Amino acid sequence: MPSSLTSFTLVKECSGRYCASFVVEVEEIRLPWTAREVGLDLGLESLAVGSDGEKIAPPKFLRSALRTIGRLQGSLNRKAKGSSNRPKARLLMARVQEKVANQRLDLFHKLSTTYIRENQTVVLEDLNVAGLSRNRRLAKSIADAGWRMFRTLLEYKAERYGREVVVVSRWEPTSQRCSSCGHRDGKKPLSIRRWTCSACGAAHDRDINAAKISSPSDRRRG
Numbered sequence: 001m002p003s004s005l006t007s008f009t010l011v012k013e014c015s016g017r018y019c020a021s022f023v024v025e026v027e028e029i030r031l032p033w034t035a036r037e038v039g040l041d042l043g044l045e046s047l048a049v050g051s052d053g054e055k056i057a058p059p060k061f062l063r064s065a066l067r068t069i070g071r072l073q074g075s076l077n078r079k080a081k082g083s084s085n086r087p088k089a090r091l092l093m094a095r096v097q098e099k100v101a102n103q104r105l106d107l108f109h110k111l112s113t114t115y116i117r118e119n120q121t122v123v124l125e126d127l128n129v130a131g132l133s134r135n136r137r138l139a140k141s142i143a144d145a146g147w148r149m150f151r152t153l154l155e156y157k158a159e160r161y162g163r164e165v166v167v168v169s170r171w172e173p174t175s176q177r178c179s180s181c182g183h184r185d186g187k188k189p190l191s192i193r194r195w196t197c198s199a200c201g202a203a204h205d206r207d208i209n210a211a212k213i214s215s216p217s218d219r220r221r222g
């Protein structure tokens, strides 16, 4: 234990299991500065796509769990309200969901630690939910929760290790438009943090340029 407890909470999960959580003070551990940056694109088909194009395929447990959850949901919907089988089906569902959430959290912990250790800046593009087909809503809600979880992990680790996490909207065109002359310079990979306008030659920091473009007096989409 790195320090004394400041709070302790015991929660009973819907699955019937107990879960303890506590708050401790942790020391900041500054990692040596690195010039490396990575842009991450989280989708449903892959857990993350780095700006170097490296994809991390979702582990088998996530795919099979999605099928199981879909099946359980179907059987839960068929059970009549008030029937004795309904609470049982609900408990089974909660257990499966909890197991998946724990496995995924473990995986996200490992991934986020690696990305934060290896990069000074991690740029996270908001969730890509394009190309959904089977189990569409379910998959989306699971992916949404996963994206938020992953972002939270990245952010607190970045703070702890002296790194930076930047979240960008995939629909925001600001990274493409020059704030000096308005020229559309084309979509840039997330790893490109600084660029020079090909029309007027202005040098831009991606975030500062985006902030200038999206200031309230000049908020446009397209």
Ligand SMILES: [Zn+2]
Pocket (backbone or CB within 6 Å): 178, 179, 180, 181, 182, 183, 197, 198, 199, 200, 201, 202
């Ligand atoms: Zn320009």
